């Protein structure tokens with residue numbers, strides 16, 4: 001199961017000489033925690049957001065260039081899909097023009113740690129464990145979206161997703177996806193299938209929500225397809 005997941009996750013990146021034995025040794029928990037850090041690292045480690053903008057964020061996007069709590073998040077520069085300027089953030093209010101991280105999939109985690117300590121300036125903000133988890137997410141945890149999202153919609157099987165939802169999610173989110181009350185209804189979020197899939201796979205920063213990382217990515221796609229059928233308000 002585990003090996004099959006990883007093969008699926010990485011299939012799109014045509015990795016040469018990448019042994020499945022190495023994959024088996026990577027902890028899904030580390031990858032999921034890295035995914036949560038990619039989402040909002042300061043929430044995961046329980047510190048205040050930076051108050052000075054990240055120097056790598058381009059001034060051309062005035063809105064987010066003026067918002068350090070946003071522009072220090074990996075997702076703000078590289079996108080929920082990890083494809084940067086070649087993905088969902090190619091245009092629109094979040095466009096940063098920055099390249100994606102997909103080129104680092106299957107690479108050397110130590111090199112990613114080095115990069116994050118260097119020009120990315122995370123050395124004094126994140127611990128060795130945080131940086132390792134992030135690198136594991138970047139190297140082993142990226143999703144091949146081509147199979148899971150087409151025309152901004154999940155390609156999953158909603159009926160199968162319902163079975164999973166009604167066992168794994170309903171206790172916290174309610175039958176109609178309107179719980180907890182301080183959150184937008186789940187049915188209103190699926191116009192961004194990349195973000196929802198990211199949260200289903202990796203969990204929600206700072207919340208007791210499970211990460212389905214160890215389960216086939218197809219199940220996440222099925223869930224997102226089912227969420228799209230729930231009431232949007």
Ligand code: HEC
Pocket residue numbers: 037038054055056057071072073074075076077078098099100101102103104112115116120122134138
């Ligand atoms: C303020 C914007 C910004 C933030 C925040 C940011 N990055 Fe980057 N990142 C960049 C830029 C700019 C590059 C260099 C792109 C280039 O070489 O053209 C880059 C490059 C990378 C690369 C190398 C991609 C490649 O194929 O060469 C990786 C991996 C990466 N970032 C991961 C991360 C991770 C993980 C985080 C969060 C901990 C993060 N980045 C946060 C701007 C950002």
Ligand code: HEC
Pocket residue numbers: 165168169170171172173180182183184186189196199200204207208209210212223
């Ligand atoms: C133990 C409780 C719990 C379970 C089980 C759970 N979640 Fe969550 N989930 C939460 C909490 C708490 C939040 C954050 C709520 C907030 O931000 O106010 C959250 C947030 C989310 C978000 C992000 C919403 C946003 O605002 O971006 C999505 C998507 C989501 N959950 C989907 C799911 C799905 C799908 C499942 C089942 C696989 C699931 N959750 C299972 C507790 C749970």
